[in-house]
Amino acid sequence: MRNGGKRPDMAVKISGVELKNPVMPASGTFGSGKEFDEYLDLNRLGMVVTKGVADVPWKGNSTPRVAETYGGMLNSVGLQNPGIHHFIREDILFLEGYDTKIMVNIAGRSIEEYVRVVRALQNQPVDFLELNISCPNIKEGGVAFGTDVDMAYQVTKKVKEAAKQPLIVKLSPNVTDIVAVAKACEAAGADGISLINTLLGMKMDIKTRRPVLANTFGGLSGPAIKPVALRMVYQLAKEINIPIIGIGGIATWEDALEFILAGATAVQVGTANFRNPRAMIEIIEGLESYLKEENIDGIEELIGAGHESKEENPC
Amino acid sequence: MEKKSIKKARILKNEALTPKIYEMILETGKISETIPGQFINLYCKDGSRLLPRPISICEVDEKSGNFRLIYKVLGKGTEEFTSLSINEEIDYLGPLGSGFTLETTDAAVKKNAEYKEILIIGGGVGVPPLLELSKRLKGKKRVLLGFETESILVEDFKKVAAEVSVATTTGTEGIKGTVMDLLEQREYMPDQIYSCGPKGMLKAVQTWARERNIPSELSLEERMACGIGACLVCTCKTKEGPHEADWNYQRVCKDGPVFNGEEVMFE
Numbered sequence: 210m211r212n213g214g215k216r217p218d219m220a221v222k223i224s225g226v227e228l229k230n231p232v233m234p235a236s237g238t239f240g241s242g243k244e245f246d247e248y249l250d251l252n253r254l255g256m257v258v259t260k261g262v263a264d265v266p267w268k269g270n271s272t273p274r275v276a277e278t279y280g281g282m283l284n285s286v287g288l289q290n291p292g293i294h295h296f297i298r299e300d301i302l303f304l305e306g307y308d309t310k311i312m313v314n315i316a317g318r319s320i321e322e323y324v325r326v327v328r329a330l331q332n333q334p335v336d337f338l339e340l341n342i343s344c345p346n347i348k349e350g351g352v353a354f355g356t357d358v359d360m361a362y363q364v365t366k367k368v369k370e371a372a373k374q375p376l377i378v379k380l381s382p383n384v385t386d387i388v389a390v391a392k393a394c395e396a397a398g399a400d401g402i403s404l405i406n407t408l409l410g411m412k413m414d415i416k417t418r419r420p421v422l423a424n425t426f427g428g429l430s431g432p433a434i435k436p437v438a439l440r441m442v443y444q445l446a447k448e449i450n451i452p453i454i455g456i457g458g459i460a461t462w463e464d465a466l467e468f469i470l471a472g473a474t475a476v477q478v479g480t481a482n483f484r485n486p487r488a489m490i491e492i493i494e495g496l497e498s499y500l501k502e503e504n505i506d507g508i509e510e511l512i513g514a515g516h517e518s519k520e521e522n523p524c
Numbered sequence: 525m526e527k528k529s530i531k532k533a534r535i536l537k538n539e540a541l542t543p544k545i546y547e548m549i550l551e552t553g554k555i556s557e558t559i560p561g562q563f564i565n566l567y568c569k570d571g572s573r574l575l576p577r578p579i580s581i582c583e584v585d586e587k588s589g590n591f592r593l594i595y596k597v598l599g600k601g602t603e604e605f606t607s608l609s610i611n612e613e614i615d616y617l618g619p620l621g622s623g624f625t626l627e628t629t630d631a632a633v634k635k636n637a638e639y640k641e642i643l644i645i646g647g648g649v650g651v652p653p654l655l656e657l658s659k660r661l662k663g664k665k666r667v668l669l670g671f672e673t674e675s676i677l678v679e680d681f682k683k684v685a686a687e688v689s690v691a692t693t694t695g696t697e698g699i700k701g702t703v704m705d706l707l708e709q710r711e712y713m714p715d716q717i718y719s720c721g722p723k724g725m726l727k728a729v730q731t732w733a734r735e736r737n738i739p740s741e742l743s744l745e746e747r748m749a750c751g752i753g754a755c756l757v758c759t760c761k762t763k764e765g766p767h768e769a770d771w772n773y774q775r776v777c778k779d780g781p782v783f784n785g786e787e788v789m790f791e
Binding site: 240250274276 | 525527528529530567571572573574575576601617746747748749750751752753754755756757758759760772773778791
């Protein structure tokens with residue numbers, strides 16, 4: 210018995226900032242937390258990650274914006290948001306009242322747009338910035354930055370120069386070489402990497418014989434994408450020296466633990482919030498029970514533990 | 525404050541009313557404040573079907589709090605619901621959403637109880653939530669219901685409304701045509717209109733009400749994911765000002781499903 214019945218330490222550190230636990234929502238699945246306030250205690254979350262915000266309001270795509278698929282869902286919201294100034298007045302003010310960290314997800318169509326949002330946040334009570342260069346649902350910008358090594362480097366560098374808070378870059382899985390993109394972001398000064406954003410997909414309506422989504426394509430999320438996400442986190446963990454936040458189909462504490470073992474310092478829960486608004490609380494409690502049962506002092510001991518003395522077999 | 529969560533309900537009834545439309549009664553074991561026009565999220569047992577199915581509340585039993593639901597089989601999820609047996613449990617969340625505004629109506633009724641005339645217009649599976657509304661509204665209620673071939677709930681409406689008229693597109697019941705044909709049959713001049721049904725019908729009702737300066741409330745339907753206002757997939761366009769460009773998206777699940785008929789913009 211190493212911890213002698215003490216409560217296990219659930220805290221993790223990212224870029225010197227301590228989170229009370231490694232569980233947070235994925236951007237776009239949680240608004241700014243207001244809608245979930247009646248379902249869970251926001252104070253219990255390691256961090257709140259807000260819906261992507263741009264410098265000016267964006268209306269988003271036409272409906273239908275959602276389609277269910279086997280074990281997953283497609284969305285094509287298109288980063289509908291009220292713009293940074295409204296966001297600061299309403300959402301940051303709301304979140305300030307809670308004892309949790311705040312990460313603001315930043316959307317843009319150009320480097321200048323991203324930088325404007327980051328500048329507006331310089332003196333705000335925000336703990337982290339998450340640079341969204343991976344949204345598949347907008348025409349310009351977004352994922353174009355996340356699928357090109359040079360552009361990923363450029364945008365990360367410029368945003369980092371303007372940022373007062375640690376910068377996490379959220380990456381797209383829709384690339385040939387995830388390691389190259391992540392390394393470019395690290396070299397440009399990123400303080401962490403979060404991945405994966407959604408996988409580009411589509412669904413046909415066999416009755417109308419047309420795509421279901423008004424936008425034709427959308428981002429696939431949910432348990433269906435978990436193995437892909439886990440593989441990418443595992444791959445990056447060996448290649449980069451900045452913390453990784455794992456995202457992709459996490460619905461249970463076991464899923465969260467898999468990502469931590471693969472090398473994630475923290476995890477984001479997305480689509481699972483739509484099926485169960487209390488999913489994150491259940492994940493936090495599940496992880497804590499696991500640590501207790503296994504007599505592990507702190508969750509940080511498990512980060513990347515799945516890599517140890519495992520023989521490589523690159524078939 | 526106690527936080528809300530997904531609850532289990534026992535199924536007391538789950539029977540086909542027509543080949544595609546089912547009636548389900550859920551024993552909730554508690555009375556929750558429900559506004560007509562609200563819905564509940566029903567969850568599939570098969571985990572590959574992740575998203576909740578939003579089903580409008582047709583009636584709430586005052587004494588037990590039990591929900592009566594009417595749902596149409598539209599895909600694999602609702603098909604799964606039809607296979608559930610009596611006494612089986614199902615997960616649900618809610619009631620959710622913003623329903624019809626009874627309060628203003630009640631205030632208006634108090635002022636002018638004798639003369640308040642209400643027109644309730646429903647189409648297809650948009651009809652069920654209008655039953656609880658009809659039960660709770662005061663005033664003189666006329667109900668117009670439109671269906672493709674087979675009607676549902678007509679006898680229930682007759683118990684709570686002064687008049688019930690039916691139209692079917694095939695002519696198998698009531699007049700042959702739509703609720704708009706029923707509207708043309710005589711000179712209706714209600715003080716208030718409430719409506720729920722397919723978009724095309726709602727748009728026609730909106731135009732009809734606008735031309736006569738009659739206030740209306742319309743209940744919309746859209747594909748949803750979370751049902752609690754977070755994901756922004758179920759948006760509809762609403763007017764925000766006098767100009768064409770003054771519009772915004774609102775959330776059907778949270779700001780609606782019921783909207784002021786003046787605000788909704790149909791495409």
